[in-house]
Structure formats: structure tokens, C-alpha cells
Amino acid sequence: MPTATSAASKAKTQAKLAVVTPPRAASDPKTSDQRTVQRPLSPFMFPTWYRFQITSALSILHRITGIGLALGSIVLAWWLIAVAAGGELFAATHAFIVSPIGLLLLFCWSIAFFYHLCNGVRHLAWDAGHGFELRTAARSGYAVVAATVLLTVLAWLYVFLA
């Protein structure tokens, strides 16, 4: 009896949909307006509204490191000028760089640099149409974190050992 079976499955589907689909509030314009106002707004969804996901965490980290690196270009320009000028300016710049604050900043910038570089390659792969599977995206994310840690550790080992 195909008709009875399909009717039964249809009823099941409808029952499922009833559970999943939220009740409509559009009939009452006041309620629907209130819903629009109270809806949380992008981009500040991540910590309060969404559970932790490696993909979204790395996405916002890409932006944060990008902004950090843009700020770092100020110090880069300053350092280039100091090398060109020499004398007291270079001495002062060098003293700042090797100070605890300078080294901390350099450490942060090295992490940001390697992270933004690795995750940038991940973004370019996405732009080329690769790695969109959820599992692949999560895995490539963890790979980026691992590569960042590895490159940062290697770089600082080189500085302190060489």
C-alpha cells in the first residue's frame, strides 16, 4: 500500500518540521518588529552567541593579526629610517627593540606574521575553491595553528642560539 506509507511518512515529516520550524510571529507586526530589534548583531556574535568553533576563532584571529601587523609597519618604517640615519636615532631604536617591551612586541608580531602568512595561504586555497568541507576546514585550521607555533619557535630558537 504505497499511498498509506507515503501519507504516514508525510505526517512524520510534518511532525518533524513542526518541531524544527519556530512559530511564525509575522502576523503580529509589533512582535515581529521587536524581534528585529532584539536580534544580536554581527560582528559581535562570537563570544556571547556562538559556541567555540576553530573556523570562526581563526577567522577573527586573521583580522586581529592583520591589524596588529599593519601597526607593526610603523615600527618597520621607523627601523628602516633609523638604519638609514644611523647615530643616536639608531642607538635609541635598537635600545627600544632589545628592551623587554620591544622583545614582547617583536614576539607578538612574529606570531602574528607567521599566523597571518599560514592562514593567508589557507584563504588563497579557499579562493581557488579548495578545502570547503567542514572537516577539511577544521583540519587545515589546526594545521595552521601547528605551523604557526612551529615557525615561531624555530625563529626564536634561531635568534637565541645563533
Next chain:
Amino acid sequence: MQKPRSLSNPAALRDATVLRHVSQLGSARDGLREWRLQRLTAIALIPLGLYFAASVLWLATSDRMTAAAWLGSPVPALLVMLFVVAALVHALVGLRSVLLDYVHTRSRRLAADLFVRAAVVILAGASVLAVLKLFLGH
């Protein structure tokens, strides 16, 4: 009364595909150019960035004379200038998209946009000038 042409329209750039919102803001068709510029500079920055990072690591253990001599020689001078310019162009596109996402008042966004553009031009100019000085002084 609605004023679709108002300059203080906060949705002006966000709703860039709505004609009445963009009618005063140019063609709104250079999104692809920015997108491509960001990707092109990103690709260029992979080798340039690795070269720069490796050089900085090597210079970290040497003195100013070595750094000045290195920056004054042709190939490093060219590559460092290319790195700085590509990085700042990349940063400009990125920072502008951040401003577009987070700064919703048009006047503030315009001010921030002008500031970022000015900062990028000054930093790029200063960096290139510094490297050129070392290169030409050699």
C-alpha cells in the same frame, strides 16, 4: 520624509548594491578590483615576507653596519621596498574592509579611511626613502 541622498545615511556603503544608496558614492563596481588587489598582494607577500623574515632573523644577530650594507645592496633594497609597498597596499585593503564592517557612521568612516590612507602613504614613502638613501649612498 526619507532622504535617500543624505550623506549621513549609515547604510550607504553597506547597501552598495541598492542604487539609491550608491547614487552619490560612485559606481560601486570596484569591489572586484579591491578583492583582486588583496589576493595579488597576498601572493606576492608569500615569497617577499619569507625573504624579509629570514633576513630580519639573520640581521638580528648583526650590527647596524651590516644592516645598512645589506639594505644598500641592489637586490635586498629592491625586495625590501617591494615587501613594504605590497604589505602596505595589502594592509590598506584589509583595514578599509575592517572599517567598512565596524564603523557605521559615514562621517567617522570617511575620517578613518582618510587617516588610514594617509598613514599608508606616509609609511610607504618614508620606508622607500630610507632604503633609497642607503642604496644611493652606497
